[in-house]
Amino acid sequence: MTPSRSPMAEGIDWTLECLACGSTSTAEGLPTVCSCGQPWLVRYPKRRPGIMQRAEVRRRHGMWRFREFLPLRPFEEPVSLGEGDTPLIRLRRTATRLGVPHLWLKDEGINPTGSFKARGLSAAITRATAAGMRRFTLPTAGNAGVAASAYAARAGAEVKVFAPDTTPRTILSQIEAFGGELVLSRGHIGDCGKASRAWAAESGAFDLSTLREPYRIEGKKTLGLELALQLAWKMPDVILYPTGGGTGLIGMWKAFLELKEHGWVEGDLPRFYSVQSTGCAPIVRAFEAGADHAEEWNDPWTVASGLRVPGPLGDRLMLRALRETNGGAVAVEDGVLTEAAVTVSREEGVDVSPEGGAALAALEWLVGRGLVDRGETIVVFNTGAGWLYRQPGELRAER
Ligand SMILES: *Cc1c(COP(=O)(O)O)cnc(C)c1O
Numbered sequence: 033m034t035p036s037r038s039p040m041a042e043g044i045d046w047t048l049e050c051l052a053c054g055s056t057s058t059a060e061g062l063p064t065v066c067s068c069g070q071p072w073l074v075r076y077p078k079r080r081p082g083i084m085q086r087a088e089v090r091r092r093h094g095m096w097r098f099r100e101f102l103p104l105r106p107f108e109e110p111v112s113l114g115e116g117d118t119p120l121i122r123l124r125r126t127a128t129r130l131g132v133p134h135l136w137l138k139d140e141g142i143n144p145t146g147s148f149k150a151r152g153l154s155a156a157i158t159r160a161t162a163a164g165m166r167r168f169t170l171p172t173a174g175n176a177g178v179a180a181s182a183y184a185a186r187a188g189a190e191v192k193v194f195a196p197d198t199t200p201r202t203i204l205s206q207i208e209a210f211g212g213e214l215v216l217s218r219g220h221i222g223d224c225g226k227a228s229r230a231w232a233a234e235s236g237a238f239d240l241s242t243l244r245e246p247y248r249i250e251g252k253k254t255l256g257l258e259l260a261l262q263l264a265w266k267m268p269d270v271i272l273y274p275t276g277g278g279t280g281l282i283g284m285w286k287a288f289l290e291l292k293e294h295g296w297v298e299g300d301l302p303r304f305y306s307v308q309s310t311g312c313a314p315i316v317r318a319f320e321a322g323a324d325h326a327e328e329w330n331d332p333w334t335v336a337s338g339l340r341v342p343g344p345l346g347d348r349l350m351l352r353a354l355r356e357t358n359g360g361a362v363a364v365e366d367g368v369l370t371e372a373a374v375t376v377s378r379e380e381g382v383d384v385s386p387e388g389g390a391a392l393a394a395l396e397w398l399v400g401r402g403l404v405d406r407g408e409t410i411v412v413f414n415t416g417a418g419w420l421y422r423q424p425g426e427l428r429a430e431r
Contacts, residue, residue: 055068
């Protein structure tokens, strides 16, 4: 007799791998992290996405157009709000000002809930609800809480969101608008994580924290898949990414490696640059020190709330991605990143968030040091919409 698999595992043809200790596992049930404490990465069967599907992918819509690269069983419907398909915008005036003609901005503020967090939470909530889970919890610097609230509502589930009380007010009100139960904390996202894990242990709610389950990163992987599609199956030379928990960087790194493995793209991976605020720059400090992991940053503070992650769980994977792609890490002061966001919003009509401003300011820094070349194709990520960080103010009426 062949051993029977549980009905829940039916069609799950992917497995899990830990790059830190080399362990592997099936993906049945609700996987969290490896027993060594490091994140699981999803591995798909070799033959899954054939080269024939490259043309087919073009005819579909949204991030789930890449379903052959994603944790979705045949005939399964994802929990979706139309995430993905965000514009890749040519920045002409900014390009002229900075002297780098081939400059693009991937505007993730166009996603449902106003940030790229929609991608990760669509994937994570799809898998967790498929496994029968209806109660969630997560710590957030802001935008993940908005996305978790919206996707939980979409799935008919509940979520308790732990956020710092310094989170921009508009973001907090969006969490409540989608029915997320909001708990404010005096501390930073690390403190919120402790409270969220305690609540998970007490209530049985499933913890959706960055990299504490393997599927948010799979959703974020579509940042890289989509970019390759938009550039006609070419990879750019340089990517600047504002980094907090690191799923965007790690996800894109994984995306390009998988695309190469399946022959959908060829050549060298882009040089990845991680961009942080000087008020919270654990990855920049670790990169500069040549370390393989990051020490926690004390008293983290930045107006770019998505970057206020003092001790990310993905530190080792991020540092590896930066080194293996010959990239780097840049820290930018809050005043400089805010100004860059304002300048480019006015110059190009794109609603740049403080995090996106950080990436644009870092580009200026790299250009100034000759670390990017005029001929190179550069992609800067605006990870969220600027309006989420603004409070409605009084406007003067014109008579
Ligand atoms: C979460 C967030 C980030 C950080 O992203 P990671 O992929 O977790 O490093 C950057 N920008 C914005 C707007 C965010 O919400």
